[in-house]
Amino acid sequence: MTIPIQFYNSLTKKIEPFVPAQPPHVTMYNCGPTVYDFAHIGNFRAFIFADVLRRFLELTGHTVHQVMNITDVGHMTEDDVADGGGMDKMEAAAQRLKEAKKQGSAHASAITNPDDPYQVARFYTDAFIEDAKKLGIKVAFDYDKNPKKTQMPHATDHVSDMIAMIQTLIAKGHAYVGGDGAVYYSVQSFPDYGKLSGNTLDKLRGGAGGRVSDANQSAKKHPADFLLWKPDARHIMKWPSPWGEGYPGWHIECSAMARALLGRDVIDIHTGGEDNIFPHHECEIAQTRGCTDQSHFARMWMHTRFLLVEGEKMSKRKGNFFTVRDVLEGKVTGRPVDPAVLRFELMKAHYRSNADFTRKGLEDSASAVQRLREMEASLVVKAGDAADADVSSHPAVREFNEALADDLNIAKAIASVFSWMASNDADAPVSLAVLRRIDGVLGVLPPQGAAVADDAADKCRAIDDARKSKDFATADRLRKELQDAGYEVLNTPQGTIAKKKLA
Helix, strand or coil: CCCEEEECCCCCCCEEEECCCCCEEEEEEEECCCCCCEEHHHHHHHHHHHHHHHHHHHHCEEEEEECCEECCCCCCCCCCCCCCCCCCCCHHHHHHHHHHHHHCHHHHCCCCCCCCCHHHHHHHHHHHHHHHCCCHHHHHHHCCCCCCCCCCCCCCHHHHHHHHHHHHHCCCCCCCECCCCCCCHHHHHCCCCCCCCCCCCCCCCCCEEEEEECHHHHHHCCCEEEEEEECCCCCCCCCCCCCCCEEEEEHHHHHHHHHHHHHCCCCEEEEEHHHHHHHHHHHHHHHHHHHHHHCCEEEEEEEEEEEEEEECCCCCCCCCCCHHHHHCCCCCCCCCHHHHHHHHHCCCCCCCEEEEECCCHHHHHHHHHHHHHHHHHHHHHCCCCCCCCCCCCCCCHHHHHHHEEEEHHHHHHHHHHHHHHHCCCCCHHHHHHHHHHHHHHCCCCCCCCCCCCCHHHHHHHHHHHHCCCCCCHHHHHHHHHHCCCHEEEEHHHCCCHHECCCC
């Protein structure tokens, strides 16, 4: 059944119907990680949002060509202004890793040569892909399917595309070589510059810091003009170009990769975190439209709000800064957390609201995931794992879809699922099919046919046998072994049962 879909467009600041240019095909670009460190849970909120969006569109009959980039050059440490400043984040990573290696850091020791930015990028790319797969992000699984045309392109593999795009911008009068030899985009050549962010040229100042100092502002036609190419033979990563050996600006990378991988001048959806709105996405729009002469770059812009931790902004100084690995390894709850629980926690709030990551919220998410998994397990027993029924028009699926069709209202969609579960009286095969169809978006049930990797049931039987023979020492030992392995051990009229704690 076709349902009307509407999303909030960050560019127009209003809810708009979503109709792809070539239905049912959807082209979508998501700003991905800069691989200079382990990605934190705030990063992953945006990545999981993009994954839920893709999964919902697929559930409603669309085919989605999703591209999420991997930035491994040109992203500066001071990235809140268009030109950036400070140092390249890959160079900052090299300095940090060398110091960590001296102090015996295990992960730093895995990088044999921190001065090799490609080795650093490979290490953190592999770590990101591993984390993303644990959290069920589909584009991370796409990464392995076709290495020659990956849907997670590295910026360093597309420098030639960036150079070609810069040459086109110069030829069309949107870019120029400044007095310092660098290539800049002329914001005055693009009347719509600032439309996404609400900035105006008189409010914008030029870049400051390591790359473009205040003293060099005379090299630019306007202080807000931003860097496309920087000649710098001393930079940690550099390539030959018509403007000298150097490296690209951060913004041109995504413009070039989106066009190269999606093959369109105008794409359907572009997503990112709200911190990408300015300068990154504002500059992407200017570059791409300046190059293509189209009225749009993306027809729909969607941005997630920030993730707080216990009501505060994440900060290493405050001790509330967590990577995915920190959470999964138990640094929040004191015990390991199932990846599905973290996925549920990061996706359950509406993407346009600030989300608050809390220990209590994580525990609530664990309970929710546990309920979903227990329902599936009980239905499998009754249905024999047969879930082939066509449930596309089932009321529960329809209500779930309708909530997501209203600007991806995931909170309402999840509430509808638990309401259906509480009142469900359908036969088991249909209910199992409904639950698994919905999980095509949620992504929190274990893979079908996944083997149970522990011997909890055997130990429960052994506990009961030990009690019958009054061997209470053995029963207590087995109980403790289960508890230490993360199980809640319960005495029931049917005997001892063990429930895996998800968080």
